[in-house]
Amino acid sequence: MSVPVRPYRFADAPPDAHAWGLRLHRIAMVAILLLAAVPLDLSAQDGSPLAERLSWTVADRMDRDDVPGVVIALLVDGGPVWTGVFGMADPATGRALTEDAVFRVESLSKPVTAWGAMRLAETARLDLDASVKQCLTRWQPPDDAGPITPRQLLSQSAGVGLGDFAARYPPDAQRPDLPDHLAADFTRVAGPGERFAYSDTGFNLLELVIEDCTGEDFAVLMSREALAPLGMTRASFDWPGAEMPVGHDLRGRPVAPYVYPGRASGGLHATVADIARFAAAGMDGADQDVLSPEAVGALHGPVVSVGGLFGLAADGYGLGHFTETLSDGRTAVWHGGQGHGWMSHMHIVPETGDGIVILSNSQRAWPLFAAVLRDWSDSLGVAPVGMARVLWAETAARIAIPLLVTASAIVLWIAYCAWSRPPVARIGAGLLSAPLALWPVFAATQDYLFLFSILPGLWPWLAAASCLTGFSLAVFALAPARRG
Template sequence: MRVAVASGLVALSVLAAPVSPERGDDGTLPDRLALIVEDRMSADGVAGAVMVLIKGGKPVWTGAFGTADPVAGRPMTADALFRVESISKPVTAWGAVRLADTGRLDLDTSIDACLTRWSLPQEAGGITLRALLSHSAGIGLGDYAARFPPEGPKPGLPEHIAQDFRLIAAPRAGFSYSDTGYTLLELVIEDCTGEGFAALMAREVLAPLGMTGASFDWTGASMPVGHDLRGHPVAPYIYPGRASGGLHATAADIARFAVSGMAGAEQTVLSSEGVASLHRPEVAVGGLFGFAAQGYGLGHFTEMLSDGRAAVWHGGQGYGWTSHMHLVPDTGDGIVILANSQRAWPLFAAVLREWSESLGVAPVGMARVLWAEAAARIGIAVGVGLGFLGLWCAYRGWHGSSLVRRVTGTVAAALVLWPLWAVTRDYLFLFSILPGLWPFIAAASVLAGLGLAAAAVAPEPRR
């Protein structure tokens, strides 16, 4: 009983913890954002982060927080090189549209016309580059855990695609986020142009946009240490492909990239129509992604802000790293956040909520990650309540029907066993959106299960 009470009090204490600092009218936006970052880093166990604020189409403030390597005591710096994970996709999209703008690719021709090192299955015929760019080719997500040491052997693009390709819907039937689709896009670009993807992207996109620290090639340059969902350090790694998540860049590089997509930006890579095509919704977004976005263009999630302005964005999460870029092209507002931790989604959501308020609009879709925290706190309270209710019923000699006892016992077993199963998983979506609350959710669930189990097996009171 004492253990149950202690567990309940610990869980209840979480309910009093603030989701983020109270927003005040004092202080500049950078001051408020810095306060939020520092608070969330502490609450969620995030090692370090770099953030860039963009106003009027120009970076106006950069903040570096926490540590690049906690073990060595190395502080995070503004020029730190990050794995930006799926922010690689919008950069790759710029490369594909650049090739289309200059007549070297056709976005609406079947990719079969170019592929030389691998062939599409017959049922997947007719897939176009536009479908790959907009995640509407019907291809499955792919093996996001396919990681290899930078200096070790890894499968080539054709071999990896052959193992990873799976059609889950008809092409152009709807949105289906796919890392494999972007890896296939990389293969198409290489086969069509006869040039290596990283070299082509460096010449056609990265260098002209001034992304001097960015590269799709592994260079061995010094980087912060990434940290997984349990806060453990992550060794360097590479993916078989690079277009989907292989870009390394500084926050300043990603800010330059974001600025290049703003209205009136001075850049020589794409025509104005080319930029517009990247941001124009191609397919409606549903499922979990639908909580944060309304559509997907070419390499960009799209949403309409509460005041009618269009916003585009992309984020990324890989093993040990998280990234996010959000921009309002018409007004030149934007924000970039990079973290060397996989536990940073709630931090990003809190920052994006404050940034949205500074623009005078309702929170952007990604800020809805914080809804999960509110739901989790309610769930913790319910779990604690069920636990104590079950213990009270057992103490009072509650006796339900045989069916009710069996159902109660089954629910109790599930509440106790699922956290034990969850801790054996390397990745669960729950861990990503609730990194700080997950242990309390597990404790409340176990407490509820034990309480209900006690009620289910309580002896019938003597008459």
């Protein structure tokens, strides 16, 4: 079932003196649109009441975070049962988002690439445990890199650096070929097999390995061996050339179309139905003939433990898939993607056939994704999945902002009232004032910071509160003491 929804956006309303009346009117409009779009008598197999709950959550978060468009697919018992379409493909022209819209799915390309690599392994065309140098003819890693295997590249344990994720080019422009790009982009951060190190460059190296081993173009091979057999009819690792939604960056600005030099790490274009079919293929007992059940199990089984920021959302990484243990003991596998103006996420529980796919044409959608995943987790009767912890940052910011403002007022009051202030207090306040006041200035000059992604609507308020605190501390440190 497809549910097209264009929620009434609070930000679209004109200013008016009767603010409360307008706000009540807007809330009523949201209710009318959502109730009209999502029938209340849907059966559970059609996604309700979860579909209804997600529709409310998405409408609220789209307005709160200024997200133009979102598409969601729910899977129950191993297959898609509901699709929700929300918002605009291009707000500037009024073009509505549709169910068949083709998205950049960014790093959701990695699990799809993993299926292709495993297909080659099962058909004896790629040795996952041999050195990549046995196949490579157009470029090879430096000799001091140590032996790297395709399995290590797939499990993000090859010790390869993240890479230049900002290397973007217009689709019709000249760009470096993959060997030249890898020669400039390849770095080492650990020895092969030592630890988890998320790497776009590693998957792009795997793309080169696949091409040199088979003698075929990566996109052509992936289409024949994986995409077409899985029913992903609109998906392609090449530029689709069709009209797509317009992506929007962290500041809400439209993003021009682009491609990367490599395709395996983030170059897949697909519809929500394509990714839903891919998710369904990964369920236990799925009716697909691309991989054996043992091969799918190998993709989903954790190979390396995950730490750092990734460790907040995942327990391990398999072959192209993050893994986590749910609160009831079941295993979930997932992957997400974030690029310049686009976000994507897929979460599945292979044992029970439950899954969800979320695509957006906005880079501001991370809190929205987290809220949707929290609702989905609740419908499964488990604690929120790891990715829902993104909302912790929002809670922390909502606590920190008033605390910083209150602290600023107290410090200014002390500075005004105090006859004298100890030199140690002055020096400490002076040292704290500069970073608190200046980090927001630095942040404002950056195209991307992790903070922007997890707090798209709140980080300017957090920055302002921090600047105010820095100013108050500077006054405390520099203002002369009052005399009697």
